[in-house]
Amino acid sequence: MDQVVTNVPNVVCLSSIFSTDRILIHSSFIDNLLKFARPVIWSRAVLEDSFPKSQEYSKYFEPISASHSIPYWLTLLRHFGDYIRDHKGLSASRQSHWRLRQAQVSALAERVLRSSARLFAALHADNWVDQGLEAAVLRYGQSLQALKRFEQEKPASVIAMGPFKPAQMSIVAAAKQLDIPTIAYITSWDNITTKTGLVFRYDGYIVWSEQMKRELQEFYPASRTRPVYVVGAPQYDIFKQERYAQTREEFFRSNDLDPSRRLVVYCLGSPNIIREDHGALQFVERVYGSEDLSDIQVIVRPHPGFFENGYTELDKIRSRFPGVMIQSPHRHWQKAAFQGEESIVEWVNTLRYADVVVNLASTISVDAAVCDKPVVNLDFDPQPGAPNQQLVKDINHKWNHFKPVAESGGVWMAENMDDVVAGVKKYLDHPELHRDGREWIVKYVCERVDGSSGKRMAEAIADMMGKKTCKP
Numbered sequence: 001m002d003q004v005v006t007n008v009p010n011v012v013c014l015s016s017i018f019s020t021d022r023i024l025i026h027s028s029f030i031d032n033l034l035k036f037a038r039p040v041i042w043s044r045a046v047l048e049d050s051f052p053k054s055q056e057y058s059k060y061f062e063p064i065s066a067s068h069s070i071p072y073w074l075t076l077l078r079h080f081g082d083y084i085r086d087h088k089g090l091s092a093s094r095q096s097h098w099r100l101r102q103a104q105v106s107a108l109a110e111r112v113l114r115s116s117a118r119l120f121a122a123l124h125a126d127n128w129v130d131q132g133l134e135a136a137v138l139r140y141g142q143s144l145q146a147l148k149r150f151e152q153e154k155p156a157s158v159i160a161m162g163p164f165k166p167a168q169m170s171i172v173a174a175a176k177q178l179d180i181p182t183i184a185y186i187t188s189w190d191n192i193t194t195k196t197g198l199v200f201r202y203d204g205y206i207v208w209s210e211q212m213k214r215e216l217q218e219f220y221p222a223s224r225t226r227p228v229y230v231v232g233a234p235q236y237d238i239f240k241q242e243r244y245a246q247t248r249e250e251f252f253r254s255n256d257l258d259p260s261r262r263l264v265v266y267c268l269g270s271p272n273i274i275r276e277d278h279g280a281l282q283f284v285e286r287v288y289g290s291e292d293l294s295d296i297q298v299i300v301r302p303h304p305g306f307f308e309n310g311y312t313e314l315d316k317i318r319s320r321f322p323g324v325m326i327q328s329p330h331r332h333w334q335k336a337a338f339q340g341e342e343s344i345v346e347w348v349n350t351l352r353y354a355d356v357v358v359n360l361a362s363t364i365s366v367d368a369a370v371c372d373k374p375v376v377n378l379d380f381d382p383q384p385g386a387p388n389q390q391l392v393k394d395i396n397h398k399w400n401h402f403k404p405v406a407e408s409g410g411v412w413m414a415e416n417m418d419d420v421v422a423g424v425k426k427y428l429d430h431p432e433l434h435r436d437g438r439e440w441i442v443k444y445v446c447e448r449v450d451g452s453s454g455k456r457m458a459e460a461i462a463d464m465m466g467k468k469t470c471k472p
Contacts, residue, residue: 008037009156011461012175014168015043016064018305019235020161020187022339026244027237027454030057036462037156042171050340068167070141074133075166079110081133082197083117084126090219093194093399100391127221130197137199142173150178157465161185163202164195172200183464185457186212188363189233189445192219193400202226204464206457208233209447215400229460232453233446236370240451244341244348251349255325257297264424265354267301267364271310274392276360277302279382281313282417283358284321292425299350301327301364304339356427358420361395361402365411366445369438374427375411376420404444410437 011033015021021043023029033039042064045051052058070078086094103111120129150158158175160168163184172182184202186192192215201220204227207213217224238244252259266283268276280300287293300317302308308328317324327346339347351357357368360378368375379396381389396406396413406413411434412423427433442449 009465010040010153011037011465012150012155012158013039013041013043013161014064014159014171015041015045015161016165016167017162017187018045018339020185021045022238022344023161023234023454023457024061025052025055025057026241026339026341026344027234027457028452029234029454029458030060032455032458033461035458036465040153040155048340050342052340064167065145068143068146068170070137070166070170070173074137074141076109076113077133077136078166078196078199080113080117080120081126081129083114084121084129085197085219086114087118087121088126091193091400092403093190093395093401096391096394096398097194100388100394134199134201137169138173138176141170142177143170144174146171147174147177150174150180154178155180157181157183157461159183159185159461160202162187163198163200164191169199172202176200181464183461186216189366190363190399190401192216204460205229206231206460208453209443209445211444227460227464229456229463230447231456231460232448232450234453234457236367236446236449237451237454238344238348239351239370239449244345245352246345246349248353251353255299255327257299257325261295261297262355262428263297263299263353264356264358265299265301265350267357267359267362268303268311269360269362270303271306274360274381274388275311275313275383276378277311277313278384279360279378279417279420281317282382283420284317284324286417286421288321290421293421296424296428297323297325299325299327299354301350302329303362304329304343304347355431356424358424360392361399361406365405366441369410369441370446370449372435372438374431374433375438376414376423376427377406377411378420379406379413379415382417405441408437408440408444410434410439410441 015024024041030039039060041061043061044064046061046063158172158180160172160182162168175182181203183204185206189208189212198220201222205216205223206229207216210230213228213230216228248259266280268280284298287296287298302311308314314326318326351367351371351373354373356374356376357364358376359365365375365377381392395402397403414420414423
């Protein structure tokens, strides 16, 4: 490792989701941050038994307190600001989600807020409301615990790696009270168009791609006067690290599979949105009932951030099709969603040795494209009765982040399960099909995947810390 400079300032990194934890643990980000700063990482990952406590970097981690949050009335005010932006029509994703899901389940207060927001949007009062919200959160939403820590330790910068999360907003408010520079890392490619709004005007921003930069500056005009760094997608650096690679034989044997047979990976999204496990069962039934696919093996991969009990059909697959490998997240974490080295090795090699990946409008489509693996994407709701059919159609053809991917020519859009099977067969025979489209997806979403995004992320922080002009 490069020589680490002594007497360097602290940089506080706020991480409250497994996708940012894996950047901190598994990319070169910390290595490069150590060249000019000492990282102080607040994360729930250290609560997990699988957290690598013997790893050199573990000394920089400490649990993030559950007490960091903002008052409920400020949450309502935040939502009011979100609804004003929604009425401006920037996010087709949020408009669709409200119409098809939230409107039916939201409390009366939320529905009244959204209706009232229409007038403010018509009056172009969004900027005024945003400024008032920021001032209110700074005054009433700051974490007193974080404020005390920052007063004592005086970090040089605070990096919000989940800036849309209320817990991180309260910590950032404390930093801003003390004029500590703050930097927002936009966690994922869909966050700007699907999440609740950014409350603060940060001193700088880090994004994956030029497309994310355009969205950031469109949704948050104040960011146009601040540095915005395009660094690539640090979470994909691991695909360029040989230390996580297994041989084909090692991977297949570890999953009780035959390395001489082809592999289809069926990936599931959040069980809280669409019940994709029904599709996994239907697909497995087709595979095991088809002579054309008799040589195929199947891995079903649930979302790594959710407990398996949200997927009711997985036990049916286990009992009826014992040859199917289900990569249960429970093997890797119990308290907080976390991806240790064992989980990373599983993820990297699953994509490395997949012949075809099946999913429904999830980021795994990008994972597969990064590894040049053909993708079959469901354009229908596989749950019996199809209660979310219109939502699926909207995600694929209206939602800001996924519409370009679905219509890129880089994925096979399946209208029903017969079409899924047909797409799998076609890709098994012609894996080169739609390769140009997959390359476009990687460029559009990630800008570049070269194993150095973590390094560029650290360099962006160094650059911002050296820029006195990036202060508000």
